[in-house]
Amino acid sequence: MSGPGGRTEIRALPVGERALLVEVADGEAAGALHAELLRRRAAGLLPAVREIVPAARTVLLDGLDDPVRFARELAEWEIPARPAHAGEAVEVPVRYDGPDLASVAALWGMTEDEVAAVHSAAEFRVAFCGFAPGFGYLTGLPERYAVPRRATPRTSVPAGSVGLAGPYTGVYPRSSPGGWQLIGTTELELWDPARQPAALLAPGARVRFVVEPVRR
Numbered sequence: 001m002s003g004p005g006g007r008t009e010i011r012a013l014p015v016g017e018r019a020l021l022v023e024v025a026d027g028e029a030a031g032a033l034h035a036e037l038l039r040r041r042a043a044g045l046l047p048a049v050r051e052i053v054p055a056a057r058t059v060l061l062d063g064l065d066d067p068v069r070f071a072r073e074l075a076e077w078e079i080p081a082r083p084a085h086a087g088e089a090v091e092v093p094v095r096y097d098g099p100d101l102a103s104v105a106a107l108w109g110m111t112e113d114e115v116a117a118v119h120s121a122a123e124f125r126v127a128f129c130g131f132a133p134g135f136g137y138l139t140g141l142p143e144r145y146a147v148p149r150r151a152t153p154r155t156s157v158p159a160g161s162v163g164l165a166g167p168y169t170g171v172y173p174r175s176s177p178g179g180w181q182l183i184g185t186t187e188l189e190l191w192d193p194a195r196q197p198a199a200l201l202a203p204g205a206r207v208r209f210v211v212e213p214v215r216r
Contacts, residue, residue, distance in 0.1 A: 009024065009025055009029075010022055010023065010024050010033070010074065010075065011023040011024075012067075012071035012074060012075070014067050014068060014071070015060070015062075015067075017067075018062065018063055018064050018065070018067060019060060019061060019062040019063070019064065019067060020060070020061045020064055020067040020070060020071055021058055021059075021060050022058060022059045022060075022061070022071075022074065023057060023058050024057055024058070024059075025057070026057060027056055027057060027127050027139060028081075028082075029057075029079075030054055030055065030056065030057055030058060030059055030127070030128075031054065031082050031125065031127060031204065032079050032080065032081055032082045033054075033059050033079055034052065034054040034059050034203060034204060035082045035204055036077070036079045036080065037052050037059065037061070038052065038204070047064060047065065047066075047070055048063065048064075048065060049061050049062070049063050049064055050062050050063025051063060053128075053203075054127070054128045054203045054204075055128045055130070056127065056128060056137070082204075088206070089123065089205075089206040089207060089208045090200060090201060090205055090206065090207050090208070091207075091208050091209075091210050092162075092171065092186050092188050092207060092208070092209050092210065093186055093187070093188060093209075093210050093212045094120070094162050094184040094185065094186045094209045094210065094211065094212060095184055095185050095186070095211075095212045095213070096112070096115065096116035096119070096120075096183060096184040096211065097184060097185060098161065098162065098163070098181075098182035098183040098184045098185065099182050100150070100163075100181040100182045100183060101115060101182075101183045101184070103181060104147055104164060104181050104183055107147050108145060115183065116183075116184075116211060118141075118145065119141070119169070119183065119184075119209060120208075120209045120210065120211045122140045122141050122209075123140055123206060123207075123208060124138040124139065124140035124141075124169060124206070124207040124208070124209075125138065125139055125140060125204065125205070125206055125207070126138055126201045126202060126203050126204060126205045126207060127139045127168070127203070128203050129199065129201065129202070129203060131170075132172070132173055132174060132176055132191075133173065133174075133191050133198070133199065134173035134174075134190040134191025134198070134199040134200065134201065135170055135171070135172065135173055135190070136170065136171070136190075136199075136201035136202075136203075136205075136207075137168045137170060138168060138169040138170060138201075138207055139167060139168060139169075140169070140207075141164075141167065141169065143167065145164075146166050146167045147164050147165070147166070147181050148165075148166075148181075149165045149166070149179040149180060149181070150179045150180070150181060152179075153177055153178060153179030154177060154178055154179070155177050156175055156176070156177065157172050157175065157176060157177065157178040157180070157182065158172070158175055158185070159172055159173060159174045159175050160172065160185050160186045160187055160188070160190075161178075161180075161182045161184075161185055162182065162183055162184040162185060162186060162209070163178065163180030163181055163182045163183065164180060164181045164183060165179070165180040165181065169209075171186060171188075171190055171201075172190075173189075173190035173191035173199075174191065184209075188200065
């Protein structure tokens with residue numbers, strides 16, 4: 001994550017007149033940069049910025065008065081690794097009853113019960129949000145458990161479906177088309193416009209899946 005001198009290797013690109021897109025090496029570096037930006041803003045050590053938006057390998061800062069100047073300052077930062085267990089984990093009750101559970105078990109070379117055990121034992125982190133309001137891209141499974149998307153996406157995936165795609169786990173906050181491998185379901189409401197905040201999962205949040213009995 002860090003280059004010579006302990007500094008994170010970054011590429012900062014101006015976007016319009018008041019935004020800056022910061023590219024880093026990988027998701028872990030993006031998470032660490034996002035956490036450091038939030039820490040500095042909370043401490044009053046960050047120039048005024050309207051939004052800080054992480055993605056898979058980038059962080060967008062919008063509303064900067066002088067993006068070019070901030071890019072020069074950012075290049076001198078030493079960004080610490082994000083603490084592995086910082087913050088209280090959001091618990092997501094899940095029944096491992098998804099229609100693709102058997103397919104994932106075959107890909108992983110284990111039983112369906114073992115898939116549930118592996119998935120629920122992992123500690124996840126919301127790397128970034130997108131696709132639909134309240135949809136978080138969660139990292140935390142070892143690389144060997146990455147799975148491909150379905151060859152043919154479903155035209156409708158029920159709200160609360162827990163799915164896997166590549167290195168990510170996600171929970172569909174509402175019914176929508178989707179091509180993720182569905183391994184379970186939850187009744188937890190991920191997106192509620194009447195709630196503050198409306199999204200249950202925010203970038204940087206820790207997440208644990210808690211096994212619920214499958215209804216027979």
